[in-house]
Amino acid sequence: MRYELHYWPTIQGRGEFVRLALEEAGADYIDVGNGSEEEGLGIPAMEPYLSGEVTPFPPFAMPFLKAGDLIVSHVANILQFLGPRLGLVPNDEALRLWTHSLQLTLADFVSEAHDMHHPIASSLYYEDQHVEAKRRAEFFIKERIPKFLDYFEHVLEGSPKGDTYLVDGMLTYADLSLFQVVSGLRYALPQAMQRIEVDMPRVVILVERVAQRPNIAAYLASDRRLPLNESGIFRHYPELDE
Amino acid sequence: MRYELHYWPTIQGRGEFVRLALEEAGADYIDVGNGSEEEGLGIPAMEPYLSGEVTPFPPFAMPFLKAGDLIVSHVANILQFLGPRLGLVPNDEALRLWTHSLQLTLADFVSEAHDMHHPIASSLYYEDQHVEAKRRAEFFIKERIPKFLDYFEHVLEGSPKGDTYLVDGMLTYADLSLFQVVSGLRYALPQAMQRIEVDMPRVVILVERVAQRPNIAAYLASDRRLPLNESGIFRHYPELDE
Incomplete structure (x- = not known):
């Protein structure tokens, strides 16, 4: 199964929680948002899902995961779905x-x-x-x-x-x-x-x-790990620190 | 199965989402927070769970549901757990x-x-x-x-x-x-x-x-449906309205 992660490009954001699970498990996945439009990826490839144009199950927001025909949205829901498939949750x-x-x-x-x-x-x-x-x-x-x-x-x-x-x-x-x-x-x-x-x-x-x-260390050292910046969730504004 | 709903008394709050599911299904449940301390209910009956005194799986916050030995917290998680048991979600x-x-x-x-x-x-x-x-x-x-x-x-x-x-x-x-x-x-x-x-x-x-x-209408007309007030999530402050 090749998973498709749909999330805004250039930031870790909420997509990062899903990336970490996929990377830890060595799963086969495409980071659609960070792909190039020439290859049919990027934002234009994601928008038809949010608008409901191509699915009766439109996510409210990104990230969402495509697994075959299935679309799963919300980080916690995506991880709950992936958990058993990637061996990242107990069976019980x-x-x-x-x-x-x-x-x-x-x-x-x-x-x-x-x-x-x-x-x-x-x-x-x-x-x-x-x-x-x-x-x-x-x-x-x-x-x-x-x-x-x-x-x-x-x-x-x-x-x-x-x-x-x-x-x-x-x-x-x-x-x-x-x-x-x-x-x-x-x-x-x-x-x-x-x-x-x-x-x-x-x-x-x-x-x-x-x-x-090992897989996380390799991921963190790779260029797939985007740097944190002031467009994401965790932003460094020194005046807010103590 | 008698379910125990643990939530703050006197407000609808987040507990209400769970109450509505239990009421619609006609489930057997106790509203622990709104029970009397004389009967072993009320806030003193709930606190040991939050502090982790009586469970290695302490909820971060209320509401949580007790179903036998199982403790489930977060409204969405509780409803996902109850859904199949109360017939409130498809099988697929x-x-x-x-x-x-x-x-x-x-x-x-x-x-x-x-x-x-x-x-x-x-x-x-x-x-x-x-x-x-x-x-x-x-x-x-x-x-x-x-x-x-x-x-x-x-x-x-x-x-x-x-x-x-x-x-x-x-x-x-x-x-x-x-x-x-x-x-x-x-x-x-x-x-x-x-x-x-x-x-x-x-x-x-x-x-x-x-x-x-029918079950919702009966519930809304009962005294189990607490009135909305300015201690809950939805508060009427006229100056915030348009």
Whole structure:
């Protein structure tokens, strides 16, 4: 099966959570958004799905995954679909629901990380809401980042199979996504994260463990890993850091 | 199976999406948060789960559902779990993923409806962020409500089995949740919604169709249906309306 990942080009964004799972598993996939229009890829290849022109099941937004005739949208839903197929989730139903709930918590965390720099409207430039962003960032740094990371620290600490990975002692897509969130926050808020991470030793080790997995390490060193920038979800505006 | 719904008392909030599914199906359930402490219910009965004291699978937040020993958190995850058990989703895997993606879009819509009145921090009172809320509400009303509702209008319009319900011509939990979102927005922003709904005839008819289902109608007329108020997600602050 050759999977098609449909997502905006030039940014990691929400597509990156799907890329990490595909890369870890060594799956065959096309990154449609970053492909060239001459080869029938790029934005023109994705738009007919969003408009509903070519499917009665139009995604609300990107990313979405095409797997044969199937279209799956929303990062958490895509990962839940890919998990069993890529060996990135346990077989047990209860543990799959648990992994999905961790992913949905990460999805909320990602949305809050985005809204830190866009607290008024996604359609406005950052520059047109930077005053509100500064105020929101203070609460995000003081209250929300510690709350979310502390949660994952406790999940690792309490896991019946030990704190190597979040779920059942095996690597799941939720570990890959937690790696991505922490990496993004380190880029966006380096000073705040340096301080906060001191209290999250298990999360820090997990992030390093994911980075050192052979397929992930090779991916991170490749040009398929796009650099973080100020068009994505995790943006470095120094004035928002502490 | 007697299900236990764990959610904050006295508000509809995110728990309401789960209540509607349980009520439509006539399921046996306990609303733990709204129960009395004398009977071993109420907030003290829920907190040990959130703290991880009694489970290695602690939810990040409420609502969560207990089904025997199983704990499932996040509205969309709970509904995905209940869907097949309550007959509120098709059997086909592709259609289940599609229903889940509609639910996740509604989850994003709900978060934005909340952040309209809390654009800076959930931990602050509305009064301490009403200036920013007014600015965010303008964009939410002008851009986001139409974008979300227009999406569901098109999903209904394009559904291969007709526009009676969102998925495959059958009632699913996504229809119940869309009913809830529209009901909440009508309460929060009556003037804006009156104008916007004119362009969403299929959504309006669907909402009415859900309200008239016998079990839903009985539930809405009962005292189990808590009134909307200014502590929940959908709040009526007249100054935010158009």
